Amino acid sequence: MDASFITREAMSNIAVLGKPTSPLDIAALAAVGVSSAAYLLRGIAWDKPDPYRHLFFERPQLKDGFQSERVQATRNIAEALEQQGKNCVIFWGSQSGTAEGIAYRLARECHIRYGLEVIAADLSDYDPETIALIPESKLAIFVLSTFGEGDPSDNTAGFWEWLHKNASKLSLPNLHYAAFGLGNSNYKYYNRVVDVVAEALEKGGAKRLLPVGRADDSTGGTEEDYLAWKDDLFTTFREKLGYEERDNPYTPTLTIREDPSLEPIDLHSGVPIEQHASNKKKVAKTSPIKPLEISSAEYLYSSTKRNCLHMEVELGSYAELRYKTGDHLVIYPMAPDEEIQILLRALGLEDKASTPLLISAIESGSAHTLPSPTSAEALFRYYLEISAPVSRDAVRDLAQFAPTPVAKDLLAALGRDKTAYSEFVGATHVTIGRLLAAAAPGAIWADLPLSYILETVPLLQPRYYSISSSSVVSPRRLAITVGVEDAPLAHNPQVAIPGLTTSYLAAVAGSLTPSPSQPAYALAGPDGALQGHRVFAAIRRSKFKLPAFASTPIVMVAAGTGIAPFRAFVQERARLRAVGKEVGRMVLFFGCRRAGEDFPYRGELDEARVAVGGDKFEVVPAYSREEGQPKRYVQDRIAERAKDVCELLDNDATLYICGRAAMAREVAKVLEEAMMGQHGWDAAQVTEWKNSVKRGNKWLEDVWG
Structure with a gap:
């Protein structure tokens, strides 16, 4: 109840009693007045929160942390x-x-x-x-x-x-x-x-x-x-501008100094750093990063080269973490042990992997977005994308630091020649560590400054996964669907590059359930923060949401792990139906290779069809590798059902597409052709219709690649 109302009520009640007639009456009235004033002024004149209280909980080294967190002098x-x-x-x-x-x-x-x-x-x-x-x-x-x-x-x-x-x-x-x-x-x-x-x-x-x-x-x-x-x-x-090119040797933008006096507790040992404070819109969309427990993991299907994981993640006691159906889980991966060891060995840093390092920018405006103090091992494992391919630019520049003439000539040639570089990358898994080791086998790159590695190797970026559970059904435990598939090299198919985050999650899953062999990772995390099957993660808001009214029909189109958010949509509608709510018709077009090989959640979808009623939910599969049948993709099945789909869209259905961008583009073409045929529209009219439904959030896409 409003405090001013309480005060007015108290004063009114006192007025009913009449004027104070004794010292005790006057004392009582004064006490009520003082207490009322104190209540109203709480947080203004007294009991004010200390704006600097948070400093008691910050480590001293944070003042030298990310450059982006420093106070900006001017906008x-x-x-x-x-x-x-x-x-x-x-x-x-x-x-x-x-x-x-x-x-x-x-x-x-x-x-x-x-x-x-x-x-x-x-x-x-x-x-x-x-x-x-x-x-x-x-x-x-x-x-x-x-x-x-x-x-x-x-x-x-x-x-x-x-x-x-x-x-x-x-x-x-x-x-x-x-x-x-x-x-x-x-x-x-x-x-x-x-x-x-x-x-x-x-x-x-x-x-x-x-x-x-x-x-x-x-x-x-x-x-x-x-x-x-x-x-x-x-x-x-x-x-045009008359600038003169200089032939200067490498000039670092960072200084890196060893400081063995620092204790492990003083270091940034691998806990992810929150996003740029200046980027208010981005921060508002993403929750704080927390170590979340993966409580269960199950392989939905598994073949020699392709696997699919269903993982359930507990939000636990983190009350500030809440998700809504359709949101994303942000996963912060780490580099595998092997890549770290290869790079440390090439740089001669194996014995100094844990030595505390102080990193600072030589001047403002340089690429210093790394934590300090830290260590080489923490940088390589948690903060730099050392498992990524090396750019041709970087290969060319590395030649100046080569420990042998042969290595120098090789790197210079690859850096100059686009075709030679493409062929080399197509036949070799070229990460920074593997490149150094391959160019000069057994040699230590003593002249290669660590600052060059930090300036050149991109920062390790989080990965986003559509949440495949409904917040209505499971508000404190969410699920993700992870496709685990190695990418074969173009010119050497026998060698496959494992996905960084998918392999990491598969390794975490391996501690919960039998799994195919994966690279080894330090699964306990920095200072043991990830013990107990935990990963650093956050929740990111999405616009990929169910309609406000459950009675609105929906058309869903997905292929592969793009089915993830639609599992959540169907779960939610089935729960609403179970409590007596009217739900609109749902049609799911889903593409995979074979019915018996890689159709995740098929049993669940069958159960949901029964739960919501057979006339309310239909799955239309498209199999691209089914034996004895022609290849069929989701866009082909939509074309076959064009009249039905157009009628649904005309009757206010919301369209959702989730999967690869190439698939979404083909689906859009088929839908445009279908609507033109259904209504006799020309290209301009169908474009106006498409733009209109997108503006009204009736056509939503969650696509990648």
């Missing part, structure tokens, strides 16, 4: 450039970390090769209107990713909104810029973000230095696309 990028003596800013908008990594690499190379003083800047760290204040003498470079249906990354949202709100009145006559986009041509709106940004900047009078670069990740071409654009950028530097 005006023009002021920042002036204050720091910089003449170029590289803005990055990144969802998975790739664009961020490219921005920092480019910043370092611009400085080393052309003497530019560069800030690599998170777009959310600066007010977008201050971009107009960047003087003509300075450069701006945009490295922007596109994901989903042409969406900007979370940290680009503020800049994106500003561009659209001010599209007709942008004035950027002094801005000289270049732009590079990261996208995937499997998506309809390939590289839409960089295209929209470039168009808006041009309309505002900005001057583009060279054509917009675009990377296509549909065939793994992002790195080569970036290198080609970077060569054009540097040609522009030399020929």
Whole structure:
């Protein structure tokens, strides 16, 4: 009840008694008045929370931790450039970390090769209107990713909104810029973000230095696309801007100092660091990271090369962790023991793997996003993506540190020749450690600074898994569905590269249930934090939600592990039906290879069909490898059922697609053709319909790759 109401009631009750007539009456009245005032002023005049109380619980070393957590002096990028003596800013908008990594690499190379003083800047760290204040003498470079249906990354949202709100009145006559986009041509709106940004900047009078670069990740071409654009950028530097290329040796941006006096408790030993504090939208979407227990794991199917895990995760006593049906579980993986040992051995750090290291940026704007103090082992296991392929750029640069002439010649040749590099990568599992070991077998790379490894190897990124359970049915225990499949090398199919996070989860599952052999991991985690089958994880909100009304019909399309959120949807509708709620019709189009081999949750879906009523739920399978039958994919089955699907969509059904982007693109084509045939629409009309249902959240996709 409202405190002011209580006070008024008390005063009213006192008034009924009349005026105080004795010292005891006066004392009682005073006591009531004082207590009422004290209650109302709690937290204002007394019992105020100490704003610095949290400092008692912080480790002293956190003041030297992530650079992104430090207080930012200004949100005006023009002021920042002036204050720091910089003449170029590289803005990055990144969802998975790739664009961020490219921005920092480019910043370092611009400085080393052309003497530019560069800030690599998170777009959310600066007010977008201050971009107009960047003087003509300075450069701006945009490295922007596109994901989903042409969406900007979370940290680009503020800049994106500003561009659209001010599209007709942008004035950027002094801005000289270049732009590079990261996208995937499997998506309809390939590289839409960089295209929209470039168009808006041009309309505002900005001057583009060279054509917009675009990377296509549909065939793994992002790195080569970036290198080609970077060569054009540097040609522009030399020929149009008059910058002189310098032949400088490697110049570190980090200092790394051993400090054996530090105790293990002082170190960042592997606990994940929370996301950028400045990135408010991203932080708001993701819960705190916690060590969550995997209480059970079960193989839904298993073949010689492909497995599928159903894992159940306990939210336990973490009251702040709550999920809703359709959300994602964010998993923070670790590198396998073998990769760590190979790299430590090549660098001659096996005896110093646990030595405390202090890491600091030589100057602001450098790529220091690593924790300090820490150790080489913790960096390699928890913070760097040492299991990722090495870029051709990095291979070329490594030649200068080679311990033997043969290694130097090999790396220089691979770095120069795109074809030779492609063939080498296609035949060899090329991680940073394996590359060093293969180029100079048995040798120690004594001249290779650890700072180069930290600057070059990308940060280890979390992975996202659709939650395959309903929060209505199981609010404190969630499930994920994990496909475990090694990727064979293009030119050496006998060698397969294990997926980093899927293999890690399979190893955790192996301690719970018999499983195929997987790489070895330090499953106990840093300081034993993951003992008891735990993983570092968080919950990320999603827009992939069931309709508000259970009576709304839904059409679901999935292939492989894309079935995960639909298991949750069906679970929830079955529970609602069990308590007497009316549920709308559900049709699930699901694609896999064979009915008896890789159809997860088939028994559960059959039970759900009975529970909700046979006329309410139907599964339409598509088998691409069924013996004696032609290949059929989900888009083929939708085409066969076009009239029924169109009628459902016309009757307010919500459409959901989950799986690979290529599948989603083919499904969209079939649906557009079906609606054109059903209604006699032309291309413009079907496009307007599609855009309309997407704006109304009646067409939702959760796709990848």
